[in-house]
Each structure stands twice: as structure tokens, then as C-alpha cells.
Amino acid sequence: MQSPPAVATPAPIQAPAQAPVAATAALPRILVFSRTAGFRHASIPDGIRTVTELGAGRWTVDATEDSSVFTAANLKNYRAVVFLSTTGDVLDDAQQKAFEQYIHAGGAWVGVHAATDTEYDWPWYGKLAGAWFVGHPAVNQEATVVVEDRTHPSTRMLPAEWKRLDEWYAFRTNPRSNVHVLASLDEKSYDPGKASMGGDHPIMWYQDFEGGRAWYTAGGHTKESYTEPLFRQHLREGIAWAAGIVAAKAVPAAAPAKAGDAATPVPAPKPTAQLMQSTRALGVLADASPMMAAIPTWLALGGAFLVAAIILGASGQGVKGPVLNWAFPGLGHVVLGHRKRGFLAMAAILGMFGSGLLIGGIDAVDSVEDAPWFIAQSGNGPIALAADWANQNILKTGKVGELLPAPAPLDPLGRPLPGKHTLSSFKGLGSANEFxxxxxxxxxxxxxxLIMDISRRD
Structure with a gap:
């Protein structure tokens, strides 16, 4: 049970531990803000310590409860501002305006747990956070977190269903229509009581917001959260994504730095409207509705019949050859007497499908994100569709071999793309990836x- 609300006394900025100048001079700075004007979480010191530890070699931390640091001149020194279980009204009007300007200039907000229990009278903040807290069950419970997007850096390390104990927040409104949901709660896996959201219960999300970035996780109520390996990784990569900090390999101090080896801060300028429009166009189906998401599948199922209708007029064999080849690659040639060509094509095409299931690659994806490839398969038939289905299910099992760290490619804004930080070692099933x-x-x-070939043979 929570104790009565307590108002915290503002604390001065805590400087990070001293380190050699050469090792820290180029590292970006993260501001951790944990002022409370309502309930105060006992886990706040653990959270501050964890964010500091997670930043080793990637960022330095200034931690404070002094809201006077929210000035335009000071905020520009920080790549991201972490609201760590803040509660209540913590910023005055001038400080709110300074923070809005910071986000508009390309800054980043990271919200942890009670960051959504903050600034209820500041509408802009509610939009930035995605939703406001409304309640939680009376006791902490173990629940199943359903990870909806396992390509984002902050969730790619998580299992498809992540069981953990925490205080599970519910929100005044469902943020799904305004943010990209990373994970949601399976409300059947615990007792939400009055804190139910009707079955659709987002719990982690992110968004590009008015020139900046916002990332939120509702976890982190308990002290134990900050000792969980998966939650620590989730938090680390969420901060890194929001701040635009590229993951890196450790480099000996005496070794000369090489491109991609050091933790490289990447500027996150404010995107122009044209650039944002272009970026959305490139991923037009990434956040599509279920009906839109089904379009590639329907094209794959129906495309073969359209192809058949077009080519049958030129066919010397009628419908038999093309239909058999659509049903099983090379079968039409074999049945109609072109056995050598048919068996050769059958082996080659089935080999391509098998390679699609076994080859290692860069990034796990889905048929919605990579819809153009699936549209290109409109004449492929049931074997190709079965391979696609298997590819997706291999991804869900997480059997992707050994994933090794790799530098992330950058988006048009010069920031690391989500989900592009590993390479498969080719061990086991490499599976369910772009290749x-x-x-x-x-x-x-x-x-x-092959279908066209059999249609032209007499």
C-alpha cells in the first residue's frame, strides 16, 4: 500500500562520479528530474542510480529535484530529460514554457512510471506524455506484458510475453491513437480491479512530438525493478533512443577511436514538415489499421488469379499448367512433360524459400512493415504464403541465433533507426528478417x- 503523499524538498544537481576527461568530455548529458508534489516513490534513489550506471560510456547524468534548472539556457545542455516518478505540479509557468521550447528544438522527454501522474493542469504535457495516470490495483501483482513491437531498441531484448511484478498503471484515456504502442498488459493475467482499460491496456509507448521525441514506460514502481536485467536494458535503450545516442562497443582508452566504435552522440534537429511527411510515406503501412495491414495478404491470395487471367490468353496449354505451377512451383512443367525444367525450377524455388527461413540477417520485421515485398509475391501461391507464415512464427519464438551488437544506421534526421542494432551470427535458425x-x-x-513460361509452351 502507498503511504500518504509527501512533498519532497528540492535537491541540488548531483554531479556524476569523476572520470578521465578524455573518456567523458564528448558524452551527452542526461537530466534526471525527480521532484514530487504528491506521492513520493521510495524507488526514486534506485532509479537515479540505475540511470547513472546504465549511462557508463554513453552519457553522463545530472540528477535534481530543483525545478529552477528548467530554463532555456540550461536545458539546451541536455540530450534528454528523464521525468523519474515525478508527481503533481512540479514546474511553474515559465519553466513549462522553457521545457516546451526545449522539445520544439529537438529535445527529448523520457517518462518513467509516475511521470504520467504529473502536471494535470498542463494540457501540452498530457499530449507529450501520451496519457495521464488514473489509478492502479491495490497491491503490486505479477502480470503478462505483451510486447507488440519487438523491433524497437527498447523492446527488442524482451520476450513476446514478459511476466513481471510491478504496480500496474491505468490511464484516463487510451493513448494508442496518438502514440506508437510498444507493449500492453494482458488484463486476464492479473486482477486490475477498477483499474481496467477494457482489454486494450498500453503500458509502454513512444512518439515523435512537435520536433522532439517522447518515450514512456509505466514500470519502475518498485526498488526491485531497477535490479531486473530486462527492465534495466529496456530503460537503457529507451533513454538512448530518445536521446539519439548510438550504441557502441567498448574501445580501450589508448586505442584511436574509429567510426562506429565510440558512443557517438547524434544531433536530433527539429524535423521539417516536408521531411516528416517523407518519412511517413516510407513507412506508410507501419502503423496501418488492421484492414490496411491485411491488404498485402489479400493481394498475395488473389494476385495469382489476376496473373492467370492476364496470361491465359497467350497460353497454349490452357489453365492447367499455370494453375499447377501456382499451386506448387514446377509442378505444371512436370505434369505437362517438361520434367527436367520442372524439377530444376522446383529445386531452385524451394531452395529460395528454404533460404528465407534459414538465413541470418540484420533485422526482424513483419509483413506489414515490409509490405512491398509481400505485394511483390502476388503470384507466388500457397508455398510462398506458407514460407511467409513460417518466417513470422520463427520470429515470435525468438529463435534468431546469437545476435551480436552492430552500429545502427541513421534516419534522415541523423538519428539511429530503431531495431537495427544487431547482426545475426548465423547460429541456429537465423530467421524472420529482411533477408x-x-x-x-x-x-x-x-x-x-515459371507460370509465364509454361503458358507459352505448346
């Missing part, structure tokens, strides 16, 4: 050519 999807698509296109 896998590509191989399946190429196999399908080969079958399309």
Missing part, C-alpha cells in the same frame, strides 16, 4: 516467371 523476406519474395518472383 529472409527478400529470399521468399525472390522465390515467388521466380515462380511468376
Amino acid at each position: 529472409g523476406t527478400l529470399f521468399i519474395a525472390l522465390g515467388g518472383l521466380m515462380n511468376f516467371i
Whole structure:
């Protein structure tokens, strides 16, 4: 049970531990703000210590409860501001305006747990945070966190279903229509009581917001949260993503720095409207509605019949050859007497599908994000669709071999792209990745050519 609310006395900024100048001079700074004007979480010191530890080699931390640091001149020194279990009205009007300007200039907000129990009379903050806290069950419980997006840096290390104990927040409004939800709660896995959200219960999310970035996790109520390896990784990569900090390998102090080896701060300028529009166009189906998301599948199912209708007029064999090849690559050639060509094509195309399931690659993706490849398979038939289905299910099992750290490619704003920070070691099933999807698509296109070939043979 929570104790009565307590108002914290503002504390001065805590300087991080001293380190050699050469090792820290280039590191970006993160401001951890934990002022409370309502309930005060006992886990706040653990959270501050954890954010500091997680920043080793990547960022330095200034921790404070003094709201006077929220000035335009001071905030520009920080790559991100972490609201760590803040509660109540913690900033005055001038400080709020300074923080808004900071976000508009490309700054980042990271919210942890009670950051959504903050500034209820500041509408802009509510939009930045995504939603405001409304309540939680009377006791902490173990629940299942359903990870909806396992390509984002802050969730790629998590299992598809993550069981953990915490205080599970509910929110005044569902943020899903305004943010990108990373994970949600399975309300059947615990007793939400009056803190139910009707089955759709987002619990972690992010968004690009008015020129800056915002990332939120509702976890972190308990002290034990900050000792959980997965929660620590989740928090570390959430901060790094928001701040635009590239993951890096450790480099000996005496060794000369090489591109991609050091933790490199990347500027996050305010995106122009044109650039934001272009970026959305590149990922137009990434956040599509269920109906839109189903379009590639329907094209794959129906495309073969459209292809058949177009080419049958030129076919010397009628519908039999093309339909058999669509049903199983090379089968039409074998049945109609072109056995050598049919068996050769069958082996090649099935090999392409198999390679799509076994090859290692850069990034786990889904059929919605990579819809163009699936649209390209419109004439592939049931074997290609089965390979696609298997590719997706391998991804869900998490059997992706050994994933090794790799520098992240950058988006048009010069910031690291989410989900691009590892390379497969090719151990085990490398599976469900862009290269896998590509191989399946190429196999399908080969079958399309095979369908056209049999239609022209007498």
C-alpha cells in the first residue's frame, strides 16, 4: 500500500562520479528530474542510480529535484530529460514554457512510471506524455506484458510475453491513437480491479512530438525493478533512443577511436514538415489499421488469379499448367512433360524459400512493415504464403541465433533507426528478417516467371 503523499524538498544537481576527461568530455548529458508534489516513490534513489550506471560510456547524468534548472539556457545542455516518478505540479509557468521550447528544438522527454501522474493542469504535457495516470490495483501483482513491437531498441531484448511484478498503471484515456504502442498488459493475467482499460491496456509507448521525441514506460514502481536485467536494458535503450545516442562497443582508452566504435552522440534537429511527411510515406503501412495491414495478404491470395487471367490468353496449354505451377512451383512443367525444367525450377524455388527461413540477417520485421515485398509475391501461391507464415512464427519464438551488437544506421534526421542494432551470427535458425523476406519474395518472383513460361509452351 502507498503511504500518504509527501512533498519532497528540492535537491541540488548531483554531479556524476569523476572520470578521465578524455573518456567523458564528448558524452551527452542526461537530466534526471525527480521532484514530487504528491506521492513520493521510495524507488526514486534506485532509479537515479540505475540511470547513472546504465549511462557508463554513453552519457553522463545530472540528477535534481530543483525545478529552477528548467530554463532555456540550461536545458539546451541536455540530450534528454528523464521525468523519474515525478508527481503533481512540479514546474511553474515559465519553466513549462522553457521545457516546451526545449522539445520544439529537438529535445527529448523520457517518462518513467509516475511521470504520467504529473502536471494535470498542463494540457501540452498530457499530449507529450501520451496519457495521464488514473489509478492502479491495490497491491503490486505479477502480470503478462505483451510486447507488440519487438523491433524497437527498447523492446527488442524482451520476450513476446514478459511476466513481471510491478504496480500496474491505468490511464484516463487510451493513448494508442496518438502514440506508437510498444507493449500492453494482458488484463486476464492479473486482477486490475477498477483499474481496467477494457482489454486494450498500453503500458509502454513512444512518439515523435512537435520536433522532439517522447518515450514512456509505466514500470519502475518498485526498488526491485531497477535490479531486473530486462527492465534495466529496456530503460537503457529507451533513454538512448530518445536521446539519439548510438550504441557502441567498448574501445580501450589508448586505442584511436574509429567510426562506429565510440558512443557517438547524434544531433536530433527539429524535423521539417516536408521531411516528416517523407518519412511517413516510407513507412506508410507501419502503423496501418488492421484492414490496411491485411491488404498485402489479400493481394498475395488473389494476385495469382489476376496473373492467370492476364496470361491465359497467350497460353497454349490452357489453365492447367499455370494453375499447377501456382499451386506448387514446377509442378505444371512436370505434369505437362517438361520434367527436367520442372524439377530444376522446383529445386531452385524451394531452395529460395528454404533460404528465407534459414538465413541470418540484420533485422526482424513483419509483413506489414515490409509490405512491398509481400505485394511483390502476388503470384507466388500457397508455398510462398506458407514460407511467409513460417518466417513470422520463427520470429515470435525468438529463435534468431546469437545476435551480436552492430552500429545502427541513421534516419534522415541523423538519428539511429530503431531495431537495427544487431547482426545475426548465423547460429541456429537465423530467421524472420529482411533477408529472409527478400529470399521468399525472390522465390515467388521466380515462380511468376515459371507460370509465364509454361503458358507459352505448346
